[in-house]
Amino acid sequence: MAYLKFPKPEPRFKLKNHTRFIASLLVFLLMVTAVVVALGKRGETGDSEAASVVVTPFVPPPTPELTPPPIEIPAGKTMEKVKVVIDAGHGGDDPGTTSPYEDEFYEKEVTLDIALKVRDLLTEAGIDVVVTRDTDTRLANNQREDLMLRAQLANENSATLFVSIHVNAYDLKFKGARQVNGMEIYYLNKQPIYDGFNSEQFAGIMGKAIQTQNGIYNRGIIESDLSVLRNTKMPAVLVETAYITNQEDHDRLKSDEFRTNTAIGITEGIKQALDILEVFEYEGDLYVFKETGS
Ligand SMILES: [Zn+2]
Known part of the structure; x- marks a missing residue:
């Protein structure tokens, strides 16, 4: 072998x-x-x-001492997160103004729709927002308490700005009532919490911003001692969007286009006010300096 x-x-x-x-x-x-x-x-x-000969395992360097934020808070001021409170007027058992032209068309429905549109636009823009209601409800069963709770919500949230949304009506007992139309912005100056910015300026900015977007007749700004304006601590305005008692305004209030444009206008007004307040970004959030008030 x-x-x-x-x-x-x-x-x-x-x-x-x-x-x-x-x-x-x-x-x-x-x-x-x-x-x-x-x-x-x-x-x-x-x-x-x-x-x-021993392989030393990787040891991460020790965490450095916490460094102070690279923002110098000016004397007499506090640094607070930006938060806007949007108040949809009325709700639930309180319909607000009612249409003389159509059954069951109420202020409370328009205010909620516009408020939620503003909420979405502000959120999209990266601005923190709180709404006083997001359903057809009111905050309390009597009007006085309901209004107090809206202001309280804004104060508890340490809101940067407050905007209340309403629909106007003219007393139909008066001759020519149905001819009255347009938008009004209400404000009340209080102890200022920002250097050189108050509710009156906010009202002026808001009126122009809304008028630019929805084209409505701007009747101007009016100082008024309204509950939500008096009881909020931050610059606050109340927007009377249009007159439900005027046929043309009524048709505007019914249309989604008008509501959307009004919401865009309110959002623009808020953005312009935040610009004046020199809001700034820090670690992904928006902040503002407030007067400590002492
Ligand atoms: Zn109202």
Whole structure:
């Protein structure tokens, strides 16, 4: 058989090769050790030989001391997050003004729709917003308390600005009542919480911003001691969007286009006011400086 032609390898030969292999391996290991030791020595301060062959696990650098924010808060001011409170007038058992032209068309429905549109637009713009209601409800069963709770909500949220949305009506007992139309912005100046900015300026800005967007006749700004204006601590305005007692205004109030444009106008007015307040971004949130009032 063919394999018998090859002689069986001699044990001596095999042993000799094996020894050579062990010797080579030892030399190789010695060289590797030498390299590892040399590399280890290069990076250490020479206190421990053992440390040079131990692979040191990665240790993250210690967390630096908390540094103060890179924002200097001016003396006499506080830094607060921007939050706008939008108040949809009336709700639930309180319908607000009612249409003389159509059954079951109420102020409360228009105010809620516009308020929710403003909420969505502000949210899209990255501005924090709170609405006093987002359903057909009122905050309390009597009007006095209901209005107090709306102002209280704004104060508790330390709101930057407050906007209350309403629909106007003219007393139909008066001659020519149905001819009265347009928008009015109500305000009441209070103890200012911002340097050089008050409710009156806010009202002026708001009226122009809304008129620019929806084209309604702007009847101007009116100082008035209304509950939500008196009881809120921040610049506040009450927008009487249009007259439900005027046929053309009534049709506007019914249309989604007018409501959307009014909401865009209110949002623009808020943005312009925030610009004047020099609102700034810090770590992804918007902030404003307020007077401490002391
Ligand atoms: Zn109202």
